[in-house]
Each structure stands twice: as structure tokens, then as C-alpha cells.
Ligand code: FES
């Protein structure tokens with residue numbers, strides 16, 4: 001249909017007819033009912049809305065969906081399920097790396113992107129990768145431990 005915007009979201013081809021100026025975050029949450037990414041500030045300042053665009057983290061509140069035709073988007077939902085959580089999700093659970101949980105999806109998405117790029121990141125690299133995302137609750141130490149745990153788990157995973 002004319003005007004449809006085609007995307008690949010979590011490996012699935014989708015077409016949406018939202019206004020092209022609509023922020024990707026709203027399309028994900030309202031049209032596609034993927035509620036992992038959160039609305040925090042809407043201003044590109046908190047990272048709660050982080051998703052991956054062709055594997056790189058972006059603030060989905062800041063990107064108009066009309067700019068993304070044909071691009072590959074990965075949300076928290078694409079990194080695992082409740083029954084089969086991915087390595088970073090498992091590590092966040094094991095380390096109890098959340099308090100209110102509002103930042104958690106964005107942190108997991110950004111940590112996943114880092115570990116795809118750098119198998120064994122230094123503390124400095126982890127901090128730099130997560131720096132755009134805010135946690136207001138002070139869960140930082142647990143989040144850092146979770147990312148280190150996830151990295152170790154990925155490095156020792158079979159295959
Ligand atoms: S909601 Fe997008 S950066 Fe805060």
C-alpha cells in the first residue's frame with residue numbers, strides 16, 4: 001500500500017502507515033505493541049527508549065520513522081523472551097540489576113550492542129557505552145556487574 005513504511009523489527013518484516021514524522025518509539029509501542037523501550041524524557045537525554053538500528057544503539061524518541069524505511073531495528077523483545085532470556089537479560093536477573101526498572105530495557109539493549117562489538121570490554125568501555133543512559137535509582141554497580149557477567153557468559157557459551 002502506498003505510504004506504508006517498511007521496517008525489519010526483531011527479524012520480522014513489518015509495514016506501518018504512521019505519519020513519517022512519528023518518532024520510532026511511538027511506532028514501536030503504540031503501533032507494534034512492543035513496550036520494552038520506554039518513554040522517559042522524549043528529548044534524547046535519558047536512554048530509556050534505546051533500541052538498535054542496524055546493530056547500533058539509538059534514542060528511538062528522536063528518530064522519525066519515515067527516515068527508517070528498510071532498516072533493521074532490534075528492541076528488548078528481540079534479545080530474548082521471558083522463557084528464554086538472552087545472556088544480558090539473564091545477567092541482569094542474576095545480579096538483580098534493577099530497582100524501579102525504568103532504565104533497564106535501555107541498559108540491556110546498549111550492553112548487548114557493546115558485547116556484540118567487544119567480547120571482553122574493560123570497565124571503562126562498559127561505562128562509556130552505558131553513559132548515555134541514566135539510572136535514577138543508583139543501580140549502577142549492579143548494572144556494571146551484570147554487564148561483566150553477561151560478557152563472561154557469552155565468552156564461555158558453547159558454539
Ligand atoms: S525517552 Fe528517549 S532519550 Fe529519554
Ligand code: FES
Nearest residue numbers: 099100135136137
Ligand atoms: S533502576 Fe530505576 S532508573 Fe534505573
